[in-house]
Amino acid sequence: MSRSTLLLLLAGSGLCALVACDHRDAQAPAPAPAATATADARYPDRVYWGDEHVHTAWSADAAMAGATLDPEAAVRFARGEQVTSNTGQPAKLHRAYDWVAITDHSDGMGAINEMQAGNTDMMADPQIKRWVGMMNAGGATGKAAQREVVNAQATKSLPKILMDPRWMVSAWQKTVDIMEKYNQPGKFTAFIAYEWTSNGEKGENLHRNVIFRDGADKTRATPPLTTFQSTVPGRAGTDPESLWKWLGDWETKTGGQVLAIPHNGNMSNGWMFRAARYDGTPMTREWAEARARWEPLYEVYQIKGTGEANPKLSPNDEFADFNIWDTADLNGNPKQPGDIDTEYWRQALRDGMKHQATLGTNPFKYGAAGGTDTHTGLPSGGEENNFWGKFAVNEPKAGRWNQVFRKEVTGPRLDWTMAAAGITGVWATSNTRAAIWDAMKRKETYASSGPRITIRFFGGYGLPAKVRAADIAATGYARGVPMGGDLKPAPAGKAPVFVFAAMKDPDGANLDRLQIVKGWVDGQGVTHEKIINVKWGGNRKLDAAGKLPSVGNTVDLNTATYTNNIGATELVGSFTDPDFDPKLRAFYYVRVLEIPTPRWTLYDSVKYKVKMDAAVPMVQQERAVTSPIWYNPA
Structure with missing residues (x-):
């Protein structure tokens, strides 16, 4: 798929409403x-x-x-x-x-x-x-x-x-x-x-x-x-x-x-x-x-x-x-x-x-x-x-x-x-x-290992379970809190809904998966964590333990190239924690991973025709993590 075609698809999906999409030709200098x-x-x-x-x-x-x-x-x-x-x-x-x-x-x-x-x-x-x-x-x-x-x-x-x-x-x-x-x-x-x-x-x-x-x-x-x-x-x-x-x-x-x-x-x-x-x-x-x-x-x-x-x-x-x-x-x-x-x-x-x-x-x-x-x-x-x-x-x-x-x-x-x-x-x-x-x-930020992946993440009690990418910002700000925010104590019988939308870097790799990382403190004061796969590219299915099969690997080690024929261009959806306990403190943040791509060492190896030791990693899965949303019972 060409970059121009991809941007047209993203615009049609509504994700370009989240950011100012870059429509420059991929070969043009920045x-x-x-x-x-300048007005807010x-x-x-x-x-x-x-x-x-x-x-x-x-x-x-x-x-x-x-x-x-x-x-x-x-x-x-x-x-x-x-x-x-x-x-x-x-x-x-x-x-x-x-x-x-x-x-x-x-x-x-x-x-x-x-x-x-x-x-x-x-x-x-x-x-x-x-x-x-x-x-x-x-x-x-x-x-x-x-x-x-x-x-x-x-x-x-x-x-x-x-x-x-x-x-x-x-x-x-x-x-x-x-x-x-x-x-x-x-x-x-x-x-x-x-x-x-x-x-x-x-x-x-x-x-x-x-x-x-x-x-x-x-x-x-x-x-x-x-x-x-x-x-x-x-x-x-x-x-x-x-x-x-x-x-x-x-x-x-x-x-x-x-x-x-x-x-x-x-x-x-x-x-x-x-x-x-x-x-x-x-x-x-x-x-x-x-x-x-x-x-x-x-x-x-x-x-x-x-x-x-x-x-x-x-x-x-x-x-x-x-x-x-x-x-x-x-x-x-x-x-x-x-x-x-x-x-x-x-x-x-x-x-x-x-x-x-x-x-x-x-x-x-x-x-x-x-x-x-x-x-x-x-x-x-x-x-x-x-x-x-x-x-x-x-x-x-x-x-x-x-x-x-x-x-x-x-x-x-x-x-x-x-x-x-x-x-x-x-x-x-x-x-x-x-x-x-x-x-x-206010912590409305996220960290990336490098790719400019676009991520929206909101939590709230009035957010819909079904969300469109084009509506997520207006809905999220009106009815919830963004990344970096704090959820108020849960109303009786309610659990927060988390909505998210992630778009691939327009100049980068497809997305492998989107995960919610949860941390909490139990009634005895012991902390725990859980990584939940909530959205992913392809037709993979979770196993009984919630593990997702690998997305695959298209990296050519001889040329330091890869193809975007696996993974997804966008991951949009919602998540409601089935184990939510309104009496316990917790945090939730999003982690998005790309499909495997060449590491700088592979680019160097190909450019300079250098054979590196077997211990040197040549391929990696780049990622981004959002600031958390915190839940406090009081």
């Missing part, structure tokens, strides 16, 4: 972002795609690994323009983003660039002078200097001159000016943002992306918080409570609005979602309320592994083993028994309901987001055949799959384990900072 109305619609009628996690050469670790692209190049790339990569290659997205957030690390922002340029104040420090000499020598000596600087940053042992706030202030103000230059309401949204890069005692990842709703008038004069500062008396600056206080103080001072997005709990060695405050003391209601207020979303997909679920925590989920990184923390320290129990989003959603019973507030009530965490300035999230890697040294070349990405205590982690992910879909009323940020705050 144009600059198209203009859209009555309700969100379009999904806007973007990356909330992008680093450039103004991040210390990116610069030390060879990045040269600055925030302006990154924004131009996100808008669909061609730029020259850090390794001198032409780089361009197949499809432009609608929005982007440049999130360079606040710690040492811009300082490495000054060091590399031979800043006279810095060169007075013997350690810095030694590093610059090693870098100028190049080769193995230069790489040794890079490792030393990155390790010093992780252990907070960098020379004090590198942490001088004047370097960060200058870089921050330049970043703000760039984002203002490229922010075009109705055409493209450029968020002012940074990453607060906190590690635990040994290197446990506790990082947060800080995203501002406002422009330069409220952000330019206030430099980002670093982990070398503390806003909580007597507490280390690496404790996220310090960030939350800073966010509150900033809002009070400026009248602006800001949120934070945690990520990579899979590299926190159990710290991200543990049942305690980060200083080890018991959680309190006030602590839970602060976390829930400032952190509405969690990054589910990115280059350093999937954060949705882990097969060890979800043994009955046949699709949980997807780009899993679960061996060590950020500094390579191996995991201890029990660490993974408090590192993954789905388990945190379960635990959050349990904590709510004792605290009165759910501290882990996270919606879904996706980003790349690229350190190249080239956010190519999800474009498997256009993957620019994590660092400049990972940019396209024949042997990158077998490079040592990082050293862990348990052994080397190779480049092929990187995931070409992810991206965030936001249901917003217009392409503006305010509208997209507001949608993030």
Whole structure:
């Protein structure tokens, strides 16, 4: 089936009423972002795609690994323009983003660039002078200097001159000016943002992306918080409570609005979602309320592994083993028994309901987001055949799959384990900072490993069991709540109806299936989960245990191609939980899987005529997950 024929069919089905369908010829180059109305619609009628996690050469670790692209190049790339990569290659997205957030690390922002340029104040420090000499020598000596600087940053042992706030202030103000230059309401949204890069005692990842709703008038004069500062008396600056206080103080001072997005709990060695405050003391209601207020979303997909679920925590989920990184923390320290129990989003959603019973507030009530965490300035999230890697040294070349990405205590982690992910879909009323940020705050978002699958998901007691794609938005908003919402206690004898509609990426693969993931807390305070197949392509039938046969596989390993002659172009329907108990807390979210498609490693293998080890995955099933809808009995 041709792409044009497919779009005509989708329009006829009503699914093009859910989004602004893209009718460009598949072979045409991606144009600059198209203009859209800036006035807010009555309700969100379009999904806007973007990356909330992008680093450039103004991040210390990116610069030390060879990045040269600055925030302006990154924004131009996100808008669909061609730029020259850090390794001198032409780089361009197949499809432009609608929005982007440049999130360079606040710690040492811009300082490495000054060091590399031979800043006279810095060169007075013997350690810095030694590093610059090693870098100028190049080769193995230069790489040794890079490792030393990155390790010093992780252990907070960098020379004090590198942490001088004047370097960060200058870089921050330049970043703000760039984002203002490229922010075009109705055409493209450029968020002012940074990453607060906190590690635990040994290197446990506790990082947060800080995203501002406002422009330069409220952000330019206030430099980002670093982990070398503390806003909580007597507490280390690496404790996220310090960030939350800073966010509150900033809002009070400026009248602006800001949120934070945690990520990579899979590299926190159990710290991200543990049942305690980060200083080890018991959680309190006030602590839970602060976390829930400032952190509405969690990054589910990115280059350093999937954060949705882990097969060890979800043994009955046949699709949980997807780009899993679960061996060590950020500094390579191996995991201890029990660490993974408090590192993954789905388990945190379960635990959050349990904590709510004792605290009165759910501290882990996270919606879904996706980003790349690229350190190249080239956010190519999800474009498997256009993957620019994590660092400049990972940019396209024949042997990158077998490079040592990082050293862990348990052994080397190779480049092929990187995931070409992810991206965030936001249901917003217009392409503006305010509208997209507001949608993030209310969690009307979903995370994709890359494909731009369109998903609608609503729950309510007055929703019809039969639904048409063309009517789902109007009906869902009028008679229910969207993804990210809360259901009121059920009326007597009523169970909520969940309605959904999923449309394939117009430029991508057909859909395998749509699942509802349910989590709940029983009367004894024990959490559970269940994955329910509710809609799928083809004539397959569920077995007695609810398992669905495989959709098949059309990938040609010799050419890195596939055919859309299996699966479905759209999946529309409703679901009523036969086991719904109005007395028990629960959440429900949608997961949509594509049919098997080539992974970036297969594209590399064919392009460079490289034979890779048998352990390297060549095919995968990309997917997207929505923010949950929560049910609370009281």
